[in-house]
Each structure stands twice: as C-alpha cells, then as structure tokens.
Amino acid sequence: MSVLMPALDEAVLARRAQIVAALRTLVAADAVIDEVARMRPYESDALTAYRQLPLVVVLPETTEQVAAVLRWCHANGVRVVPRGAGTSLSGGALPLGDAVLLVLSKFSRILEIDVDDRLAVVQSGVANLAISAATEPHGLYYAPDPSSQIACSIGGNVAENSGGVHCLKYGLTTHNVLGVRLVTMEGEIVDLGGRAFDSSGLDLLGIVVGSEGLLGVVTEVTVRLLPKPESVRALLIGFPTVDDAARCVAEVIAAGIIPAGMEMMDRPAIHAAEAFVQAGYPLDAEALLIVEVDGPPAECDELVDQVEKLARRNAAQSCRSSTSEAERMRFWAGRKAAFPAVSRIAPDYYCMDGTIPRRRLPEVLQRIRELSQRHGLGVANVFHAGDGNLHPLILYDANQPGQLERAEEFGNDILRLCVEVGGVLTGEHGVGIEKRDLMPEMFSADDLAHQQRVKCAFDPQQLLNPGKVFPVLHRCAELGRVHVHGGAVRFPELPRF
Amino acid sequence: MRPDNESEVVARVREAMARSRRLELRGSGSKRSIGAPVEEIDEVDVLELTGLQGIVDYDPSELVLTVRAGTPWVEIERTLAAERQMLACEPLDVAGSLGGTVGRMTVGGLVASGLSGPRRVVAGSVRDHVLGFRAVSGRGELFVGGGKVVKNVTGYDLPKLLTGSWGRLAALTEITLKVLPAPEVARVWAIKGLDATAAWQCLARVLGSSVGVTAALHFGPGTVGAEALTVLRLEGFAASVAARLHALQALLGRGLALHALSAGEASGLWGSLASLDVLSHDRPVWRLSVPARQAPSLLARLAVEGDRWFFDWGGALCWLASNVDPERLRSEVAAVGGHAILWRAEAALRRRVPTFHPLPTALGALEERVRSQFDPLGVFATARFAGGGHAH
Numbered sequence: 035m036s037v038l039m040p041a042l043d044e045a046v047l048a049r050r051a052q053i054v055a056a057l058r059t060l061v062a063a064d065a066v067i068d069e070v071a072r073m074r075p076y077e078s079d080a081l082t083a084y085r086q087l088p089l090v091v092v093l094p095e096t097t098e099q100v101a102a103v104l105r106w107c108h109a110n111g112v113r114v115v116p117r118g119a120g121t122s123l124s125g126g127a128l129p130l131g132d133a134v135l136l137v138l139s140k141f142s143r144i145l146e147i148d149v150d151d152r153l154a155v156v157q158s159g160v161a162n163l164a165i166s167a168a169t170e171p172h173g174l175y176y177a178p179d180p181s182s183q184i185a186c187s188i189g190g191n192v193a194e195n196s197g198g199v200h201c202l203k204y205g206l207t208t209h210n211v212l213g214v215r216l217v218t219m220e221g222e223i224v225d226l227g228g229r230a231f232d233s234s235g236l237d238l239l240g241i242v243v244g245s246e247g248l249l250g251v252v253t254e255v256t257v258r259l260l261p262k263p264e265s266v267r268a269l270l271i272g273f274p275t276v277d278d279a280a281r282c283v284a285e286v287i288a289a290g291i292i293p294a295g296m297e298m299m300d301r302p303a304i305h306a307a308e309a310f311v312q313a314g315y316p317l318d319a320e321a322l323l324i325v326e327v328d329g330p331p332a333e334c335d336e337l338v339d340q341v342e343k344l345a346r347r348n349a350a351q352s353c354r355s356s357t358s359e360a361e362r363m364r365f366w367a368g369r370k371a372a373f374p375a376v377s378r379i380a381p382d383y384y385c386m387d388g389t390i391p392r393r394r395l396p397e398v399l400q401r402i403r404e405l406s407q408r409h410g411l412g413v414a415n416v417f418h419a420g421d422g423n424l425h426p427l428i429l430y431d432a433n434q435p436g437q438l439e440r441a442e443e444f445g446n447d448i449l450r451l452c453v454e455v456g457g458v459l460t461g462e463h464g465v466g467i468e469k470r471d472l473m474p475e476m477f478s479a480d481d482l483a484h485q486q487r488v489k490c491a492f493d494p495q496q497l498l499n500p501g502k503v504f505p506v507l508h509r510c511a512e513l514g515r516v517h518v519h520g521g522a523v524r525f526p527e528l529p530r531f
Numbered sequence: 532m533r534p535d536n537e538s539e540v541v542a543r544v545r546e547a548m549a550r551s552r553r554l555e556l557r558g559s560g561s562k563r564s565i566g567a568p569v570e571e572i573d574e575v576d577v578l579e580l581t582g583l584q585g586i587v588d589y590d591p592s593e594l595v596l597t598v599r600a601g602t603p604w605v606e607i608e609r610t611l612a613a614e615r616q617m618l619a620c621e622p623l624d625v626a627g628s629l630g631g632t633v634g635r636m637t638v639g640g641l642v643a644s645g646l647s648g649p650r651r652v653v654a655g656s657v658r659d660h661v662l663g664f665r666a667v668s669g670r671g672e673l674f675v676g677g678g679k680v681v682k683n684v685t686g687y688d689l690p691k692l693l694t695g696s697w698g699r700l701a702a703l704t705e706i707t708l709k710v711l712p713a714p715e716v717a718r719v720w721a722i723k724g725l726d727a728t729a730a731w732q733c734l735a736r737v738l739g740s741s742v743g744v745t746a747a748l749h750f751g752p753g754t755v756g757a758e759a760l761t762v763l764r765l766e767g768f769a770a771s772v773a774a775r776l777h778a779l780q781a782l783l784g785r786g787l788a789l790h791a792l793s794a795g796e797a798s799g800l801w802g803s804l805a806s807l808d809v810l811s812h813d814r815p816v817w818r819l820s821v822p823a824r825q826a827p828s829l830l831a832r833l834a835v836e837g838d839r840w841f842f843d844w845g846g847a848l849c850w851l852a853s854n855v856d857p858e859r860l861r862s863e864v865a866a867v868g869g870h871a872i873l874w875r876a877e878a879a880l881r882r883r884v885p886t887f888h889p890l891p892t893a894l895g896a897l898e899e900r901v902r903s904q905f906d907p908l909g910v911f912a913t914a915r916f917a918g919g920g921h922a923h
Contacts, residue, residue: 174739
C-alpha cells in the first residue's frame with residue numbers, strides 16, 4: 035500500500051477482546067464479527083488495490099444501536115469507519131486495523147413514500163436503484179444514477195455525494211436529498227433538513243452530504259423524487275477528431291439544450307466496448323458521443339433534430355437517433371459496459387475521476403496520451419462530456435512488479451493536470467484515500483484548515499474515519515488557535531449564541 | 532468601511548479582531564431590516580462589500596460564472612440575459628418587501644441569504660447553484676471553498692455551508708455560480724377560486740406528473756383579487772410549452788378551467804412575490820418553510836380573518852401576514868416539520884423574537900460549534916441574529 039494510514043493505536047489493539055465483548059452488549063451478539071475469515075469480505079471497498087482487515091465488524095440494526103456503539107467508542111477512544119455497500123471507488127470505506135467497521139447493511143427498509151409531496155424516507159442501507167423500483171408504480175423515481183446503482187447504498191451516496199450520467203440536468207446526490215438522520219461520533223442523534231425544502235440555521239445537511247463518512251453516520255435519508263419523463267431519446271454520433279466532438283458538445287449547450295445525459299468515449303474505449311457488447315459503435319471514429327434528451331415527445335423530437343444539425347456542422351461521420359427504447363438501450367450498452375470491456379483488454383484498470391473546464395478537453399486528452407507514453411501504460415477515456423467529468427481508465431497488470439505504482443503515478447499526473455487547467459481532483463468518486471495526498475494541489479493550507487475545522491466541530495477527537503480526505507491529521511486544538519494580529523483578544527465574555 | 536479589494540477585507544477583519552470590534556457584513560443592505568436592529572452600544576462597524584465589483588470570468592458554454600461578491604445582481608442578470616442564460620433558482624430582489632430600494636441587491640447578499648424564487652420548486656435553490664467562493668473568515672484568513680467547474684466533490688462542500696449563512700461565518704469576496712440556458716418561452720396560467728386544500732392537491736398532481744411546470748403557487752383570497760388564484764408556469768422551447776400545455780389540460784380535466792395570463796399580468800404577479808405587496812402592511816410577515824402537504828391546514832390554524840397569505844413551491848413555502856403569537860406560530864410550524872423566519876416586523880418585535888427558528892438543543896449546539904470554528908472570536912456575531920438559530 036503506497037498510501038500511509040494513521041499509526042495504529044497499540045493500546046486499542048491490546049484491548050481488542052474487551053472491545054469485542056463490550057460491543058456484544060450493545061448490539062445482538064451475532065452482529066459483531068471478529069473472526070478473520072468472516073471479516074475478510076470487508077477488507078476493501080471497490081478500490082481493491084487497498085486492503086486492510088478491520089479491528090472488528092459491527093452490524094447494528096437501529097439508529098439507537100448506532101448511537102450506542104458510537105457513544106461507547108467515543109468514550110473509549112476507539113476509531114470507527116462507517117461502511118454502506120462498500121462500492122466506493124476512492125477507498126472511503128477502507129477499514130483501519132485499529133477501528134471498528136460499522137456496517138449499515140441492515141438498514142434496508144423503505145420507510146415511507148409520500149407521492150403527493152414527492153419524497154421517500156428510506157434507511158441508509160437501501161440500494162440506490164431500489165428507491166426508483168419502489169416508486170416507479172407512482173410514476174416517480176430517484177434521479178442520481180451512479181454506475182453501481184444496483185448495489186450502492188443511499189447512505190454511501192450521501193457520504194460520497196454520488197453523481198451519475200444524468201447529473202448535468204438532474205444534479206448530484208446533494209441536490210436530491212431533503213434530509214438525513216445523523217448520529218454524531220458522540221452518539222447524539224440529530225435530524226438535518228427534513229421534508230421541507232430548507233431548514234433553520236446553517237445548512238449542515240449541505241456539509242454532511244459529500245463528507246465521506248467523516249462527520250457522522252447517516253441512518254435515514256429523505257430523498258426527493260421526480261416524475262418520470264414522458265419520453266427519452268438518444269443519439270449516437272461518431273466524430274473524426276476529439277476536437278470536433280468537444281466543439282459539438284459546447285454548441286449543444288450554447289444552443290440552450292441541457293441534455294439528460296451527454297457521454298463521450300475515445301477510440302480505445304469505443305473499440306473495447308464494441309468488442310465486448312457489439313453495440314454497433316462506429317469503429318472509424320476518434321470520439322463517440324451519446325446524447326440523451328427527455329421530456330414530452332414533441333420536445334425530444336425537436337431537440338434530436340437540433341443536435342443532429344449541430345453534429346453535422348461539426349463534421350460528424352455518423353449520426354443515428356433512437357426510434358425505439360430497444361435501440362436507445364443498445365446505444366447505451368457499450369458505454370455502460372465500458373469498464374468491464376476495458377478489463378478484457380488489460381488484466382487490471384484504474385479508474386480516475388477528475389473534472390475539467392470542458393473547453394480544455396482536446397488539450398487534456400492530448401496530454402493524457404503523452405503521459406500514457408511516458409508511463410508506458412495504456413489508457414482509455416470515457417467522459418461525462420456535459421459536465422466535464424473525465425474517467426480515464428489506466429490499463430495495467432498488478433502481477434507485473436511496479437505496474438500498480440506506475441498506474442498510481444500516472445493517475446496522480448492526470449489529476450494534477452485537471453487542477454492545472456482549472457478543474458478539480460474528483461467529480462463524483464470522492465477523495466477517500468486515493469486522492470488524499472493530492473489535496474494540497476488544489477487547496478492551500480488555510481483552505482484545508484477551514485475544512486478540517488468543520489470536522490473538529492463534529493468530531494473533535496477525530497475518531498470517525500480518520501486518514502481519509504485530508505493529507506495531514508492536525509489536532510483540533512492546533513487548528514483552533516486564533517492568530518490575532520496587532521492586538522490582544524479582549525472579548526472578556528463572548529455571548530454564546 | 533468599504534474595502535475595494537480582498538486584502539483590504541482581510542485587513543479590516545484582522546483589525547476588528549485586534550480591536551475587539553464586531554463587524555456587520557453588508558452588501559447593499561437591501562435585507563438589512565431582517566433581524567434585530569444593531570445599536571451604537573454594540574460596538575459594531577459595518578463592513579460593506581459593494582466595493583468588490585466585476586465579473587471575473589464568464590464562459591457561457593461552460594455554464595460557469597465567477598463574479599466579485601459586491602457586484603449588483605441586476606448587472607449579472609443583464610450579462611446572463613445577453614447570452615440567453617440565467618441563474619435557475621430565480622433570485623428575487625426582495626428589497627421592496629422590506630422598505631428598501633429595488634435594484635441594488637448584490638450577488639454576495641443573494642448567496643449569503645440563500646433565498647430562491649418560484650422556480651426553486653423544480654430547479655433547486657441558491658445553494659444548489661453555488662459552485663465555489665473566496666471568503667475571509669472570522670479568523671482574518673482568506674480561504675476558498677468548492678471549485679470552478681459544474682461537477683466537483685473534492686473536500687467538504689463549504690459553498691453549501693456559506694450559502695444562507697447570513698454573514699455569520701465569513702465575508703464572501705468572490706462567488707462562482709452554475710448558470711443554465713434561459714427558457715425560450717414562458718407562459719403563465721391560472722385557476723380561479725380553489726380553496727387552499729384543493730389548490731395544494733391540484734399543484735401536487737401537476738408537480739407529480741411529467742407536465743413539468745416551473746412554478747406552482749396559490750394566492751389566498753383577498754391577495755391578488757377577491758378570489759383565490761392558483762398559478763402555474765410552463766417554460767422551455769416553444770414546441771415543448773405547447774405540448775406541455777396540452778398535457779396539463781388533459782391532466783386537470785374539464786373541471787378546472789385554465790386562464791392564460793398576459794405577460795403584463797404574469798409579471799405583476801411575479802413582482803408581488805418579491806415585494807409582498809399583496810400581504811397586509813399593518814402586521815408582521817412570516818416566511819414559513821414546511822412540507823407542502825401541511826400548508827393548507829397550517830394556514831387555516833394560524834390565519835385569522837383579515838390575515839393574508841399565499842403559498843409558493845406547491846405549498847412548501849408559505850408567506851403569512853398576521854399578528855398571531857410568535858411562540859404559537861413557531862410551535863405549530865415546528866410540529867409539522869417546518870421552520871419560520873420573521874421577515875418583516877417593527878423593531879420592538881424583531882428585538883424580542885429571534886429571526887430564525889430556534890433549533891432543538893443538540894442541533895443548536897452542533898451549529899454553534901460549526902459557527903465558532905469559522906469565527907471563534909465572534910467578530911461577525913452581532914446582535915442582529917443574536918436570538919436566532921438556537922434555543923439557548
């Protein structure tokens with residue numbers, strides 16, 4: 035493992051048997067797993083290059099049990115790592131050797147669907163796709179659709195602020211969550227947000243969404259539901275160059291069109307996908323665009339016409355528009371299979387996730403090709419073109435000595451490049467451990483301190499998911515120091531409002 | 532104090548820290564009469580941010596606009612309109628509702644208050660469109676949060692926390708917004724004479740359908756006319772609006788007649804949402820944020836003869852002018868899962884009643900810990916919101 039995690043607390047390791055026994059008094063005895071063989075399935079999330087057995091695994095069933103476990107761990111100085119379905123691509127749920135792994139998989143009930151107010155209250159272990167499945171009979175669905183949506187939990191989505199292919203139009207998790215029930219590290223249960231559109235005071239819900247399990251453990255989520263669009267159509271467009279495709283994307287948006295989805299693939303990705311699922315992708319194209327529009331049929335038809343015109347104007351070699359649901363699904367088949375398809379052309383791949391200003395795309399892809407040559411590793415690019423979110427897939431073979439390290443170095447170079455051109459380190463996968471040490475590329479020490487102090491407000495002892503997101507674990511006392519310039523602090527007694 | 536650059540903002544905050552003065556952060560002051568009046572005795576200086584002006588970067592096809600916080604909103608609106616774009620949450624200049632001058636609101640004030648207009652019911656609120664910022668915290672340190680691209684999950688989402696923080700955490704100096712194409716066509720229709728319950732049901736049915744309205748409001752009797760008026764808006768490409776109108780008519784059936792409003796009538800109604808001129812001027816005005824289904828019964832319990840009200844966002848936002856006892860109003864609103872802001876009232880009432888709905892104890896303590904991390908000395912903690920936010 036090339037990422038350094040916080041030093042193990044030897045005192046905690048020495049007390050393991052007592053900790054396990056204490057936890058068994060707080061939850062059902064069989065909900066505490068301490069045998070190595072049974073802990074093995076929890077040793078990594080979807081960033082499988084990193085593995086670590088936890089101290090012990092606990093699977094509580096109620097919010098009160100979560101509160102009891104956290105309260106006990108807080109009182110006894112034991113670290114805790116929360117985990118949903120374990121599909122994180124950034125190591126957010128990677129266990130620590132001296133930490134309790136708190137698994138929310140038993141929180142699997144949909145508690146309420148309010149059709150009139152278009153919301154659902156669900157426990158945090160419910161799978162993303164299960165919400166849409168349950169609400170579909172009412173003509174409603176939950177919009178964010180990360181590629182792991184069949185498995186990933188809504189609680190994990192809240193932690194990571196997950197996106198999906200439709201988020202340019204429908205937003206990320208944060209735009210679709212109305213409230214959460216949160217248990218703090220101290221074991222306090224608080225409701226942030228709720229069923230109204232906003233809440234009193236500071237927007238703590240907004241800061242908890244995307245906090246990667248560092249601020250609290252979410253046990254219930256109130257999500258906003260949307261009416262299903264009346265119709266959906268897609269276009270499949272091949273371009274002779276990436277520049278042409280990028281220009282087409284910009285012109286679609288400049289024409290006032292916000293497609294429901296707009297995906298781009300480069301030549302290696304097109305070829306891998308086509309070989310895998312035979313979706314009918316044009317193999318002569320350097321860049322492929324899938325543009326999806328939704329709404330009333332009249333609107334879809336008009337938008338499809340407009341996008342077709344813009345594609346032609348930008349040198350499209352081929353342009354097909356779906357005339358049936360089956361055809362639309364075929365257009366998507368290759369894109370949706372891109373990751374498994376790539377895993378057929380290389381033993382391992384490493385999926386990156388930076389966002390760039392879209393106008394820099396041709397230049398960025400060119401420099402990724404150069405980096406690919408320099409690191410001696412192949413790369414295939416899929417790209418949420420509408421919002422500038424790049425997913426370069428770095429091809430490597432973990433069995434070849436040094437290749438994983440080279441893949442990581444290549445990945446880091448790509449993310450540095452994203453920041454250099456005005457973008458960010460992660461568009462939807464989260465920082466976790468994967469991009470943790472790159473945070474100073476994007477943020478100054480003062481920027482990071484302002485973020486880390488939020489952590490101090492929620493978890494001053496830094497017991498919850500430590501070692502994730504922030505490269506250096508400053509003590510809260512040190513972060514809290516106030517530097518007064520040219521005078522002494524004289525507020526004798528501050529009003530505590 | 533009116534600094535015209537960021538380093539001067541840093542200097543002013545550090546000076547206040549050193550001299551133990553408090554600072555009231557202010558844009559144009561268009562919403563200044565919200566909150567308790569601040570007195571001389573409170574040792575407060577006003578730090579006005581209108582000196583930080585101008586658009587830093589705007590690339591329409593990136594859907595991203597970066598602007599200095601003191602820039603007047605009308606200027607931004609004009610710039611966006613020239614590219615046929617908008618801020619989708621539809622900010623309202625509410626100065627008129629508070630006895631101020633319309634047209635001076637700054638983008639910093641817009642973000643600091645986080646108040647959205649009618650399109651919020653489907654398009655998200657101000658916080659959903661703030662991508663990043665630069666700001667000076669109560670520690671006298673300049674820091675950035677978020678980014679300048681439309682999709683970003685790097686680090687904590689500080690832009691959400693700063694939006695709607697009413698100047699309690701940091702002085703915003705620069706803001707990056709996500710902007711969207713403006714609709715080609717907007718058309719407004721109304722249904723007359725529904726009672727509040729029937730109106731909520733009608734709006735819920737429409738909002739739950741694929742018709743795709745972009746505003747769903749209901750004005751109680753005696754506000755925009757003797758009769759109640761339920762209002763729906765469709766926006767988009769011309770062909771789309773026509774198709775959606777057809778679907779809307781089919782959904783509502785024969786029982787509910789849709790009356791088309793002229794552009795003038797529609798803009799009059801929209802103006803009323805900002806000026807609140809349809810509410811009584813002789814009693815306090817409350818902004819209630821509640822689960823939409825609770826709006827009809829809540830208003831029935833709170834409003835007495837002569838109290839005027841309307842609701843927006845399908846019922847999720849209620850405006851009520853009433854002399855109802857503030858304690859009773861707040862307990863009724865909290866009982867249904869909502870909260871109430873005291874929007875407009877005489878100074879004496881604003882001094883006595885917290886502007887924001889007090890939070891439950893544990894949540895209030897958590898909020899206070901977050902606030903004090905940004906402003907440990909209380910430089911921005913003036914008496915304005917002293918009673919607000921917390922149950923202490």
